[in-house]
Each structure stands twice: as C-alpha cells, then as structure tokens.
Amino acid sequence: MLPVRGRDGRATGFVRHLLGSRTAWTPQGDGEFFCPGCGGDRNYQRLTGRTRLTVLGVPVLARGTTGPVVECASCLHRFGVETLDHPTTRRLSVLLRDAVHAVAVSVLAAGGSGSRAALEAAAETVRAAGCEEDAAERLAMTLDGGDPRPALTALAPHLAAPGRESLLLDAALIALADGPYTPAEHTALTVAGEALLLPAEVVERVLTAARMPS
Numbered sequence: 711m712l713p714v715r716g717r718d719g720r721a722t723g724f725v726r727h728l729l730g731s732r733t734a735w736t737p738q739g740d741g742e743f744f745c746p747g748c749g750g751d752r753n754y755q756r757l758t759g760r761t762r763l764t765v766l767g768v769p770v771l772a773r774g775t776t777g778p779v780v781e782c783a784s785c786l787h788r789f790g791v792e793t794l795d796h797p798t799t800r801r802l803s804v805l806l807r808d809a810v811h812a813v814a815v816s817v818l819a820a821g822g823s824g825s826r827a828a829l830e831a832a833a834e835t836v837r838a839a840g841c842e843e844d845a846a847e848r849l850a851m852t853l854d855g856g857d858p859r860p861a862l863t864a865l866a867p868h869l870a871a872p873g874r875e876s877l878l879l880d881a882a883l884i885a886l887a888d889g890p891y892t893p894a895e896h897t898a899l900t901v902a903g904e905a906l907l908l909p910a911e912v913v914e915r916v917l918t919a920a921r922m923p924s
C-alpha cells in the first residue's frame with residue numbers, strides 16, 4: 711500500500727512522518743469505579759474511539775473503531791472495561807457488611823437458641839463490619855436463618871484468602887459463644903466456608919483454631 715519503502719521493506723522515516731493516525735473518543739456513559747491508576751473510588755467515562763489515518767495531520771481514511779475503554783476522571787488514565795468488574799471500595803464494604811450479617815444470622819439460626827452470649831457475640835461482629843445498631847439488635851428476631859450463600863458468593867471473588875478466613879473465624883466464634891459446635895452449627899460453618907471459596911482443609915483449620923483460647 712505504501713509506495714515509498716526503504717531497502718529493508720519498511721516505510722521510510724519520511725513516510726512515517728507524513729502518515730499518522732488519530733483517534734477521536736466519544737463518551738458512552740459514566741459511573742463510579744475503583745481506579746487502579748490512582749487507587750480509589752473515582753468517576754469514569756466510558757469511551758469508544760474512531761481511528762482515522764492522517765496525512766500531514768489531516769484525517770483522510772477511517773480505520774475503524776477502538777475501545778471501549780474507561781477513563782478515570784481524576785488521573786485521566788485509560789483502562790479496559792474489565793476494570794469495571796472490580797467493586798468500588800464503597801461497594802466492597804457493603805458486600806462485606808451483608809456477608810457478615812448473613813453468616814451471623816445463619817450461625818445463630820443453626821444454634822437454635824436465642825442464647826444471650828451467642829447473640830451478643832453476633833451483634834458485636836456485625837457492628838464491627840459496619841452494620842447499623844438496629845440491624846445488630848434485630849439479629850434476635852431473624853432466627854429463621856435464611857441462606858447466607860448469595861451474600862458470601864457475591865463477596866468471595868473480591869476478598870483475599872486471609873479476609874475470607876477471618877470472616878469464617880468470626881462466624882465460628884459466634885457459634886462457640888454458647889458452647890462447643892453443635893452438628894447444625896458445624897454444618898452451617900462448613901457451608902459458609904464453601905461459599906467463601908475456602909478449601910475444606912482450610913475450613914477445618916479455621917474451625918479448630920477458633921476453639922483455641924486466644
């Protein structure tokens with residue numbers, strides 16, 4: 711396509727100087743994401759680009775579309791749209807709070823009693839995870855349990871293993887607050903560990919460690 715070529719077959723410097731490409735970006739929406747560039751919750755714009763071949767800086771030929779990409783409003787770096795798969799810090803703390811609440815409720819329900827010690831341990835754990843005071847108080851009324859797995863499954867891919875183990879440990883301590891694990895409590899904790907993507911041997915190690923006096 712290029713008539714002027716050097717001896718090695720590549721376009722000469724002159725031609726490369728003559729020809730260029732320019733991309734015009736069009737906004738396609740915006741939102742909030744966790745920016746891996748500047749490391750925090752930021753606004754982003756989603757952009758698609760149209761690239762044109764230029765001759766002496768003048769666009770002459772459409773060369774197709776590029777992107778979409780995501781541009782951080784703060785640092786202006788651009789990333790692939792897969793960046794949006796990672797939750798914002800704000801969203802992650804909501805996922806964590808919901809997961810802790812769900813697992814606390816399921817362990818209390820498995821315990822089958824409104825034991826004061828277990829309720830207090832559970833209330834303290836969910837408060838530490840950022841639940842409102844009344845959510846902690848309502849734990850006593852939510853002993854019908856429910857399935858904690860959706861909340862745990864939503865969180866698990868975004869939390870490193872030590873964080874997931876620590877969540878399971880907190881749940882184990884709630885179960886132990888009123889005595890040794892009952893079979894139902896042990897089952898509930900195993901289910902929670904699986905939903906947190908922890909291998910069975912790690913779950914057993916955490917449940918054993920919880921029994922040791924700290």
Ligand SMILES: [Zn+2]
Nearest residue numbers: 745748782785
């Ligand atoms: Zn940024």
